[in-house]
Amino acid sequence: xRSEDTDESERTSVHPHHDALVDELRRWFTSxxxxxxxxxxxxxxxxxxxxxxxTGTRLILTLDDPTLVAPALRxxxxxxxDQEITIWVDxxxxxxxxxxxxxxxxxxxxxxxxxxxxxxxMRAVRGPVGLQFDDVAxxxxxxxxxxxxxxxxxxxxxPDAQRLAREISVRDSELALATLKLVxxxxxxxxxxxxYAGFDQLxxxxxxxxxxxxxxxxxxxxxxxxxxxxxxxxRSLMIxxxxxGQPAALYRHLGFRDEIYWxxxxxxxxxxxxxxxxxxxxxxxxxxxS
Numbered sequence: 001x002r003s004e005d006t007d008e009s010e011r012t013s014v015h016p017h018h019d020a021l022v023d024e025l026r027r028w029f030t031s032x033x034x035x036x037x038x039x040x041x042x043x044x045x046x047x048x049x050x051x052x053x054x055t056g057t058r059l060i061l062t063l064d065d066p067t068l069v070a071p072a073l074r075x076x077x078x079x080x081x082d083q084e085i086t087i088w089v090d091x092x093x094x095x096x097x098x099x100x101x102x103x104x105x106x107x108x109x110x111x112x113x114x115x116x117x118x119x120x121x122m123r124a125v126r127g128p129v130g131l132q133f134d135d136v137a138x139x140x141x142x143x144x145x146x147x148x149x150x151x152x153x154x155x156x157x158x159p160d161a162q163r164l165a166r167e168i169s170v171r172d173s174e175l176a177l178a179t180l181k182l183v184x185x186x187x188x189x190x191x192x193x194x195x196y197a198g199f200d201q202l203x204x205x206x207x208x209x210x211x212x213x214x215x216x217x218x219x220x221x222x223x224x225x226x227x228x229x230x231x232x233x234x235r236s237l238m239i240x241x242x243x244x245g246q247p248a249a250l251y252r253h254l255g256f257r258d259e260i261y262w263x264x265x266x267x268x269x270x271x272x273x274x275x276x277x278x279x280x281x282x283x284x285x286x287x288x289x290s
Contacts, residue, residue: 127216151207
């Protein structure tokens with residue numbers, strides 16, 4: 001018999017709108033968003049989209065039969081022969097079924113990502129007084145993009161022009177739906193926020209520059225976002241992180257305890273031919289699919 005403490009802990013680890021959030025967040029990834037030129041097409045094997053514009057394709061794989069992986073990859077490759085294809089398997093059971101088959105087909109394992117919803121109040125340690133949160137528009141997107149690259153590449157070296165131009169291009173197209181904040185301390189840019197605001201909010205970027213870490217700035221940025229969302233009566237506040245990883249562990253500690261969405265990602269390089277896969281089905285002769 002479970003204790004009352006255990007019951008309470010389990011009860012408060014699930015968002016009251018869990019099922020609706022699961023459906024809503026998955027819909028974001030599997031539906032087109034013309035405002036940001038994000039186009040999704042449904043195929044017999046999953047969803048193809050263009051999150052990186054003309055240079056990259058995403059495939060959310062929805063099939064469960066391992067014998068169909070090779071023809072699915074072949075069809076996706078034929079549709080986009082010159083692009084790197086990012087493959088998501090967004091179901092843990094499907095991942096365990098398809099992982100070895102995908103790797104044998106030439107897909108490189110990248111990482112797993114979890115999306116966590118805030119349950120109850122956030123337990124954040126506030127950082128330095130005087131943090132300034134500047135709205136980001138086309139006019140100051142350059143500074144936000146440069147700060148973001150420094151944060152996520154763990155370097156205060158100015159990014160090269162090509163890397164910076166690519167970041168600006170991606171974020172510029174997102175401004176129709178996303179809210180970006182450049183965070184300053186005593187006038188110096190020290191961090192960035194990026195999130196989709198609204199009834200359900202998803203924080204997709206939070207970063208602090210190397211020289212300003214371990215001062216509570218990141219938690220202050222999170223608290224700012226949570227306060228804004230709460231004031232605007234948002235139904236949910238969600239955040240994503242590598243799984244497993246230190247940020248995900250921290251977010252769970254802060255109150256983001258309910259997993260709403262998860263996926264394992266792979267990369268299939270441009271112009272990579274998908275080899276035939278030999279697989280033994282039950283007993284008898286191995287079957288080959290190309």
